[in-house]
Amino acid sequence: MQRLVSERLKSDWQSLVQEQHAPHLNIITSLVEQHSAELARYFYANMLSDDDASTFLSHDEVKQRLSKSLQRWLINLFQVPENYDLDATLQQQVKVGEVHARIKLPIHLVLRGARCLKKHFAELLQEQALDPATQVACFQLYSDLIDIAMELMSLAYTTSTEAGVRSEEIYRMYSIAQNSAAERERQKAALLNWENKLMFQHTFGSESGQPSALRLCEFGLWFHHKGAHAFADYKETKLIEQAITEIDSRLGFVLSEQQSPTEKLEALRFIRSQTQAIQFHLDELFTRSSEMDHGRDVLTHLLNRKFLPTVMMRQIAHARAHNSRFAAVIIDLDYFKSINDEFGHEAGDSVLQQVSQLLMSACRSSDFVFRMGGEEFLVVLVDIEEEAAFQVAEKLRKLVAKEKIHLPENKTTKVTASLGLTLYSGHPDYQVILREADKALYQAKNNGRNSTVIYSKELN
Numbered sequence: 001m002q003r004l005v006s007e008r009l010k011s012d013w014q015s016l017v018q019e020q021h022a023p024h025l026n027i028i029t030s031l032v033e034q035h036s037a038e039l040a041r042y043f044y045a046n047m048l049s050d051d052d053a054s055t056f057l058s059h060d061e062v063k064q065r066l067s068k069s070l071q072r073w074l075i076n077l078f079q080v081p082e083n084y085d086l087d088a089t090l091q092q093q094v095k096v097g098e099v100h101a102r103i104k105l106p107i108h109l110v111l112r113g114a115r116c117l118k119k120h121f122a123e124l125l126q127e128q129a130l131d132p133a134t135q136v137a138c139f140q141l142y143s144d145l146i147d148i149a150m151e152l153m154s155l156a157y158t159t160s161t162e163a164g165v166r167s168e169e170i171y172r173m174y175s176i177a178q179n180s181a182a183e184r185e186r187q188k189a190a191l192l193n194w195e196n197k198l199m200f201q202h203t204f205g206s207e208s209g210q211p212s213a214l215r216l217c218e219f220g221l222w223f224h225h226k227g228a229h230a231f232a233d234y235k236e237t238k239l240i241e242q243a244i245t246e247i248d249s250r251l252g253f254v255l256s257e258q259q260s261p262t263e264k265l266e267a268l269r270f271i272r273s274q275t276q277a278i279q280f281h282l283d284e285l286f287t288r289s290s291e292m293d294h295g296r297d298v299l300t301h302l303l304n305r306k307f308l309p310t311v312m313m314r315q316i317a318h319a320r321a322h323n324s325r326f327a328a329v330i331i332d333l334d335y336f337k338s339i340n341d342e343f344g345h346e347a348g349d350s351v352l353q354q355v356s357q358l359l360m361s362a363c364r365s366s367d368f369v370f371r372m373g374g375e376e377f378l379v380v381l382v383d384i385e386e387e388a389a390f391q392v393a394e395k396l397r398k399l400v401a402k403e404k405i406h407l408p409e410n411k412t413t414k415v416t417a418s419l420g421l422t423l424y425s426g427h428p429d430y431q432v433i434l435r436e437a438d439k440a441l442y443q444a445k446n447n448g449r450n451s452t453v454i455y456s457k458e459l460n
């Protein structure tokens, strides 16, 4: 049991559910069991009518999942002592608080939910043929037990959030540090490349008639998903964001038939001056950031899994805000143990390093590649839909299978990998996404390995 559940809270709970309160607890238990669906309906109707709260709840989710879990939570909370395991019940409150922290559900909304459950329970009590003293005692007990649950949830919430903030900080330092010199050149080249393409389209015309937006090209995606976060505190970051928006808003002019050549040239000149400004700000940002080398996985130099919560939570927030999707792919090497057994641990390490390089070089610079531990990797593909994500996963799988892996003493070998893929589908908890990818991976292993499986509900 975690330390969060203190002896004090446990004994407070025990004294509330001890024998002399048994008659009241029995009334509560039976009322909650009979009316759990109604309490849940009341709770969600109330929450969904509030703008703040409804952003965390979709109607579908409430229908399919949340209402049932709330009912289970309520019933479990008011069990009579002989029917339940107190430690497990208290621990459950801690888990709920941790989930709330992961999905960044503001704590005042949780407390409002609790208030709502109390209010409706008071109405239910009034409808019963109970004497006033019993009604008051039942309400007091119901209220006290909910309050202890809230106290535990809040404690777990704060503890998790503080840990999250610490890891955000380390992550920020890391993302600035991650091979900063090479990243600077790579992004400047990506920006230049986009600009050249635009000039080319202006001169020779574009098949689609539309130039691609800067925010969607390699530089734009990198800046949005990594750069802006890494350099969040600098004023240049805002300036780059503004320049990207300005550029994209003028793009239509460059190829439009309705614009005169002079207007087109003017738009081009403006875009050119803005891209130069971006380059200048980018140089500033990289120059200011110091070389820090925290948080890499020592063997592979990939992102360490401790940054996973930060990256996943940011992706979820981004997907929500922009109504976009992202994918998580878990990649696990097949029969890796036999490589260690046959060639030795050092050779195994070298395989992991070569596969990591391969994964890094095959992904877009805006994607995230983690080493999860052992021979397991996770790739987060940003701003992507299912078909494209499957193609990327398959590309990675084939690249790994094709690669001639070099081992000590001039030996070579081949390895394959199994991949589990899932797409963000609106669930606010990133651990659900990881569990889905894991289930898909498990299926890929069961199918005989060296394959990619996309998560579907049937895998549950």
Ligand SMILES: Nc1nc2c(ncn2[C@@H]2O[C@H](COP(=O)(O)OP(=O)(O)OP(=O)(O)O)[C@@H](O)[C@H]2O)c(=O)[nH]1
Residues within 6 Å of the ligand: 299, 332, 333, 334, 335, 336, 337, 338, 340, 344, 345, 346, 347, 348, 349, 352, 373, 374, 375, 445, 449
């Ligand atoms: N060389 C090396 N080996 C590692 C490292 N981390 C984990 N391993 C080894 O990776 C192997 C993983 O074995 P298993 O989990 O059985 O998986 P597998 O052999 O790849 O089999 P499947 O995943 O079922 O295809 C174990 O032998 C671990 O000791 C590491 O950093 N370096």
